[in-house]
Amino acid sequence: MTRPGHPTRLDSGQLAALHTFECAARHLSFTLAATELCLTPSAVSHRILKLEQQLGFRLFQRRPRQLQLSDEGRRLFALLNDSLQRVGQEIDDIRRHELTGTLTLFARPSLAQCWLVPRLADFGQRYPAIRLDLRTGNEEVDFRTQPVDLALYYGALPAAGQRVLPLMDETLTPVCSPDYARRRQLFERPEQLAHCTLLHDARAWPQAGHDAEWQAWAAQHGIIGLDDAPAMIFDRSDLAVTAAQHHAGVAMGRRRLVEQALRQGSLVAPFPALSSHAAQHYYLVLPERSPPSPRLGVLIQWLMAQAGHDQSWEPADE
Secondary structure, eight states, X not given: OOOTTSOOOOOHHHHHHHHHHHHHHHHTOHHHHHHHHTOOHHHHHHHHHHHHHHHTSOSEEEETTEEEEOHHXXXXXXXXXXXXXXXXXXXXXXXXXXXXXXXXXXXXXXXXXXXXXXXXXXXXXXXXXXXXXXXXXSSOOXXXXXXXXXXXXXXXXOOBTBEEEEEEEEEEEEEBOHHHHHHTTOXXXXXXXXXXXXXXXXXXXXXXXXXHHHHHHXXXXXXXXXXXXXXXXXXXXXXXXXXXXXXXXEEEEEHHHHHHHHHHTSOXXXXXXXXXXXXXXXXXXXXXXXXXXXXHXXXXXXXXXXXXXXXXXXXXXX
């Protein structure tokens, strides 16, 4: 029993009952409250009745087909509503405070240049207090020695044991400038590729050969005669694509990276029926330290959304 002069201290059961009351008062309906709380209307009614008995006053005036708040119920509902809003505001303030500081993201250069960087303005608008430090390279990050929070790779998904999150798949299709396609009579004539300069990404993924993407695409579609075609070799996919835009030859385009250039018309895909799904994927790797910070969590969620995932990411229980 509460001693005189001391405010009532609510136990967990009363807090749960107050939650039920707030919901019923908001809807002025036990049935609607039951639906929101995944209870039966009789369970809601029982909770309210028990709470009224504990408080010593009625919260509702029960009339046929009508539920109204009593004077005491209106006072309590107004207080609860105000308190819940203040709690929600405080939670938002705490979250905003946690969503500050620096995040270091490592990404493959071509992916950063063509897919990630054009989207970063959206991240900056959503999370202005997070300073994003973007670094690129073709090497593998060692989280033990490098101050990196998240790595974004392209290649075969790693074996179990690493904290890996698949991000998106890829489709391969040859691309070139519209002028090059016309001059070489490429449209719908893949056999003409043997007389074109092929632009290779020599480091498409770790341990890839200089012509690995072209070989994979040609094998899938039965295209022959490319081994002796003239070639230029680059160490980044975006450099090969840029060369293609400037009429140097035909590059193997990754759809995720060339979709904007295709829309703008600086590139064309002369063989639209000859696209192939790449065996490689884009994926995220997290350091083994756990759990991820709130700011890292929102970066991962944002990347997932940009990649078209319908569900938000939540860290797994360790």
